[in-house]
Amino acid sequence: MSLLNTVPEMVLTTKVDQLLNWTRKSSLWYMLFGLACCAIEMMQTGGPRADLDRFGMAPRATPRVSDLMIVAGTLTLKMALRTKVLYEQMPDPKYVLSMGSCSNCGGLFQLAYSVCDGVDKVIPVDVYVPGCPPRPEALTEGLMLLQKKMMQERWLVREPRPRAGAARA
Numbered sequence: 001m002s003l004l005n006t007v008p009e010m011v012l013t014t015k016v017d018q019l020l021n022w023t024r025k026s027s028l029w030y031m032l033f034g035l036a037c038c039a040i041e042m043m044q045t046g047g048p049r050a051d052l053d054r055f056g057m058a059p060r061a062t063p064r065v066s067d068l069m070i071v072a073g074t075l076t077l078k079m080a081l082r083t084k085v086l087y088e089q090m091p092d093p094k095y096v097l098s099m100g101s102c103s104n105c106g107g108l109f110q111l112a113y114s115v116c117d118g119v120d121k122v123i124p125v126d127v128y129v130p131g132c133p134p135r136p137e138a139l140t141e142g143l144m145l146l147q148k149k150m151m152q153e154r155w156l157v158r159e160p161r162p163r164a165g166a167a168r169a
Helices: 016-025 038-046 077-089 101-105 136-151
Strands: 029-031 058-060 068-072 095-099 127-129
Touching: 016 136, 038 068, 038 095, 038 136, 068 077, 095 101, 095 136, 127 136
Parallel strands: 029 058, 029 068, 068 095, 095 127
Antiparallel strands: none
């Protein structure tokens, strides 16, 4: 008797990490955080032509329910503190995507005294999308790279405990 014929049709076997990562990547809620002209391209990506809904992504206006912060545009020093506060209000696990040359490195405004030299000086960034402004296809590719990164995370693996008497670094 074959084992394949004894398993019911509605049984799904997988690893718990893969199941958790699949559900998280398929329902990613991103925070609307447009700072400059890149925000227009971010809105276009959420529109019917690029359609982020097909990935299960939905825009949210509050950081308390958002998984992803898309920083789109020029980050000024005045806005940097507020960006950090919004990032800290997001629940774990949280991700950041830096969109456009201005948020990546200051862009053509990098010599101005009021512009931050990249959002990674304020909060940790997971994916960088280059361009000025990046097209919706580039943002979609960046989001797919983020989903690929999410699928490789391991949640149920415990960190090894240091042995008694072992020196800590």
